[in-house]
Amino acid sequence: MLVERGGLWYRVLVARYGEEAGRLEVGGWSASSWWREVAKIRDGVGETDGGWFAQRVSKVLGDGRNTFFWLDKWVGDVPLCRRFARLFELTTNKLITMADMYAIGWEDGGAAWSWRRRLWVWEEELVEEYRILLTNVVVQLNVFDRWLWEPDKHAGYIVRDAYHALTYMEAPNLDETANLVWHQQVPLKVSIVAWRLLKDKLPTKTNLQRRGITQVTDTLCVSGCGIEESASHLFLHCHVFGSLWQLI
Structure with a gap:
């Protein structure tokens, strides 16, 4: 996908899935499931920080x-x-x-x-x-x-x-945090939100984009601050929502 673009295998992929500006396309929902998974690795879909593969390659x-x-x-x-x-x-x-x-x-x-x-x-x-x-x-x-x-x-x-x-x-150790989140005196709906926040499973714009639900360009915070809408941004750094959560 990234090198040897003159090879026969690359031309076969282009004929099957299409190409735009030298970049292999996913091919839409008609594409095979394995090809969509390969494309997800390339594009970092479903991963934080662009994905494990994208973190380890760069262009010279x-x-x-x-x-x-x-x-x-x-x-x-x-x-x-x-x-x-x-x-x-x-x-x-x-x-x-x-x-x-x-x-x-x-x-x-x-x-x-x-x-x-x-x-x-x-x-x-x-x-x-x-x-x-x-x-x-x-x-x-x-x-x-x-x-x-x-x-x-x-x-x-x-x-x-x-x-x-x-x-x-390395997987984060959430054992101690879990005891606090799932405490019997904490309302269940609060525990669920807190647990999803710790595991970065809330439907923020960055998460929705990684799962292919929204467009790649639709990741900016709804407050209009110009920063990507991630969980840490919404709850900690956003000058609108971050300050609101601190008051709560």
């Missing part, structure tokens, strides 16, 4: 033709669509590649910055922060982009590393 930038500017992790620890979620929601170039973005121009006033509407002042400040991040980025002509398997940057991807990542994840 070359000419930029096979690197998605917003969707691939090529600078920093997360894709730019998550780091600048508000701008990603507003851009009209969600599937633009690095090569096209660089060619159009991402300097101040560059045509690469195309928005659905005029930006507010605080959104323009985000763009300036974005541009500072891109100051030292250089696209290398005649050099192919490549994927980097971060657990072993020299040998590359091996099944043993993937198996280790899946089998040695």
Whole structure:
């Protein structure tokens, strides 16, 4: 799915499921269940922080033709669509590649910055922060982009590393917390909400998106603060709802 796009197997997958801007499509509900599961691993659907696989791969930038500017992790620890979620929601170039973005121009006033509407002042400040991040980025002509398997940057991807990542994840210890949550003096409906919160099972926008219920762009907090609506954000960090829960 990520490399050897000229191979026969890749062309078969494109013929079966489709391709958009160099990215294999899931194929809708008519696709086989195994293919949807493979796509979920690639896209991190149902996982926190993008999923175990996405956390362990990144793009090494070359000419930029096979690197998605917003969707691939090529600078920093997360894709730019998550780091600048508000701008990603507003851009009209969600599937633009690095090569096209660089060619159009991402300097101040560059045509690469195309928005659905005029930006507010605080959104323009985000763009300036974005541009500072891109100051030292250089696209290398005649050099192919490549994927980097971060657990072993020299040998590359091996099944043993993937198996280790899946089998040695530490599970949080909720035993002590469970005694408090399910206390007999706590109303049942409160216990259920608290338990779902601790296990990150509440229907927040980020959880709904990971399960494929809502669109990938519909993850921002309903308060309009511009931050992804996760459980920790709603209960702790949101300037609207976070302060409300503290009062309660």
